Amino acid sequence: MASIDHPINIQGLNKSFWVKTTQDANPHVTGWFASSLxxxxxxxxxxxxxxxxxxxxxxxxxGLLGPNGAGKTTLIKMLCTLLWPTDGTALINGYDIRxxxxxxxxxxxxxxxxxxxxxxxxSCRQNLAFYAQISGFSPSQVHSRVDEALRTxxxxxxxxxRYQKLxxxxxxxLDVARALLPDPPVLLLDEPTVGMDPHSGRNLRQFIKQxxxxxxxxSILLTTHNMFEAEQICDRVxxxxxxxxxxxxxxxxxxNFVKSDTTIxxxxxxxxxxxxxxxxxxxxxxxxxxxxxxAFPNSLRIExxxxxxxxxxxxSHIVAKSGGLLYLVRFEEPTLEDALVKLTGEx
Amino acid sequence: MIVNPLxxxxxxxxxxxxxxxxxxxxxxxxxxxxxxxxxITALSMGILGIVTQSxxxxxxxxxxxxxxxxxxxxxxxxxxxxxxxxxxxxxxxxPGVTERALLSPCRLPVFILGQMSWGHLWSTMNFVVYVLVGxxxxxxxxxxINATTFLAVLLLGILCMWGLGIIAAAIQLVTKRWDPISWxxxxxxxxxxxxxxxxxxxxxxxxxxxxxxxxxxxxxTYVFDMIRQSFIGRSLTLMLPSLLNLSVLVVVLFGMGWIxxxxxxxxxxxxGSLGWA
Numbered sequence: 001m002a003s004i005d006h007p008i009n010i011q012g013l014n015k016s017f018w019v020k021t022t023q024d025a026n027p028h029v030t031g032w033f034a035s036s037l038x039x040x041x042x043x044x045x046x047x048x049x050x051x052x053x054x055x056x057x058x059x060x061x062x063g064l065l066g067p068n069g070a071g072k073t074t075l076i077k078m079l080c081t082l083l084w085p086t087d088g089t090a091l092i093n094g095y096d097i098r099x100x101x102x103x104x105x106x107x108x109x110x111x112x113x114x115x116x117x118x119x120x121x122x123s124c125r126q127n128l129a130f131y132a133q134i135s136g137f138s139p140s141q142v143h144s145r146v147d148e149a150l151r152t153x154x155x156x157x158x159x160x161x162r163y164q165k166l167x168x169x170x171x172x173x174l175d176v177a178r179a180l181l182p183d184p185p186v187l188l189l190d191e192p193t194v195g196m197d198p199h200s201g202r203n204l205r206q207f208i209k210q211x212x213x214x215x216x217x218x219s220i221l222l223t224t225h226n227m228f229e230a231e232q233i234c235d236r237v238x239x240x241x242x243x244x245x246x247x248x249x250x251x252x253x254x255x256n257f258v259k260s261d262t263t264i265x266x267x268x269x270x271x272x273x274x275x276x277x278x279x280x281x282x283x284x285x286x287x288x289x290x291x292x293x294x295a296f297p298n299s300l301r302i303e304x305x306x307x308x309x310x311x312x313x314x315x316s317h318i319v320a321k322s323g324g325l326l327y328l329v330r331f332e333e334p335t336l337e338d339a340l341v342k343l344t345g346e347x
Numbered sequence: 348m349i350v351n352p353l354x355x356x357x358x359x360x361x362x363x364x365x366x367x368x369x370x371x372x373x374x375x376x377x378x379x380x381x382x383x384x385x386x387i388t389a390l391s392m393g394i395l396g397i398v399t400q401s402x403x404x405x406x407x408x409x410x411x412x413x414x415x416x417x418x419x420x421x422x423x424x425x426x427x428x429x430x431x432x433x434x435x436x437x438x439x440x441x442p443g444v445t446e447r448a449l450l451s452p453c454r455l456p457v458f459i460l461g462q463m464s465w466g467h468l469w470s471t472m473n474f475v476v477y478v479l480v481g482x483x484x485x486x487x488x489x490x491x492i493n494a495t496t497f498l499a500v501l502l503l504g505i506l507c508m509w510g511l512g513i514i515a516a517a518i519q520l521v522t523k524r525w526d527p528i529s530w531x532x533x534x535x536x537x538x539x540x541x542x543x544x545x546x547x548x549x550x551x552x553x554x555x556x557x558x559x560x561x562x563x564x565x566x567x568t569y570v571f572d573m574i575r576q577s578f579i580g581r582s583l584t585l586m587l588p589s590l591l592n593l594s595v596l597v598v599v600l601f602g603m604g605w606i607x608x609x610x611x612x613x614x615x616x617x618x619g620s621l622g623w624a
Contacts, residue, residue: 017618017619048619074619077619080450081449081450082446082449082450082616082621083616083617083619084613084616084617102452102454105449105450105451105452106452110450112446116444116446116447117444117446117447117448119366119369119370121369121370121373121374122366122369122370122373126366126369129362130362130363130365130366131447131451133358133359133361133362133365134359134362134363134448134451134453134457134458134461135359135451135452135453136355136359136452136453138355138358139358182452
């Protein structure tokens, strides 16, 4: 077994699929059959995950972010051995996902984005007992593991309730409980809070960070679309785009990638018509947009993205010089979402 | 705690069985009506035998002059059992189930056996109901049964059907559609392999004997024939050619099934299509 300094150690992982695309073959063909003759079907290799390498340490909560189709779920599915990599490999607890898939599964708990395999008419306890039993636990272990998993996710009081009667938040918790059955040192969570109301989502986030990661010391790889979630709980994040990792660091540092683009909010009254144009002419200004404030006649809320925050003094000066009344000047720090949008180039 | 591997394996399979049993019992009305249906179907098979007794009589000499009711009851109950063996492996392609099981450390053979366990108990119950109806109402004789022959043939039949079922399940795992293999065997077995009438009866309207020859190429025909012979006390040594043919079919189908399933799972893992979508 290889070294387990890093419970998750991904080494040059690739996953490609063959996809069919059509290309115009002969635009000069005419007639009723033209549309089919003009097209030529090509098989194209598409990389869902390309040359991904990173490690996750002990008790680390690592967030994988990216737009739809970035390759996050594909990566998770390869790590939990559901998908076979095209190239490269990964070590989970020192076990190779290619060579030792059973050991990988035994030491990993996985929650997929769309999780199935539950039996609606069975209770939470019966469902979990089934999964514990097929995982090879003895009868006494089955009972203790199921109890422990239910207690950990706070579903002990609902243990004998049928799965079909659970709310979506509780179902998600049961997904996590199932992943915890083998008491795995590594957890792979694919959008664990998706579809949950804000309150349940916050509870689950806290639970993942405090209980699973900090207190129980598990290493967690979590994918999410929720930037607030990633910012709040992750020790490090990676931004994935078109199958590649384009940024990887602590959330604060990832935000620094776009920190030069500070947003300044200015609220001013009695503004002359040319004020916005005058501000826009400044070299440090990247973009500017404004909208009137209906409660205050002749007032504007100006939102401007600038290269240098010190330009706020110049903006205040322009407002004062034009005879306007400056009500508010506020800086907005870039969020992780800004970083993701900028880095992936998507709106 | 060191657990005996065999016990652990059995306990894992029991996990699947318990899950399906709990699920089935939760639909109490359906469970009850299914039991009643078994008795009604068995009864109708026996009556069918009485009605067709004179027409079937010439073909019964091979089975020691067995009554047509017993002949049909044995054919029907064995067929139900074989059908269950054939369709049970398809449980492994249920949406979500395969993906979830492959996420656990559960071994593939345990998963397959476990998924089929409840279905097999159900078909065994069906078998018992037919025997009960046959013995009590249609003079089915159990005193002459050769238990060794019966169990050996049944075991070979189960293995054959598992092989076929696993091939079908593997194809379905990739295509996500109904497979042609199951269709062929269901259709042809009903028609030619001797559930309700002896395959020899086919020669009465197909003088070329093509259908009769094809019937003896499928495993069901051998199983029906040898099970009936076991009911009149024949030993395996008296059926060596059939036994050999069936054994070859077991090796071929079971081997093919296992290889096909592994290949199809790997293909789905490469393509990312283990889920239903």
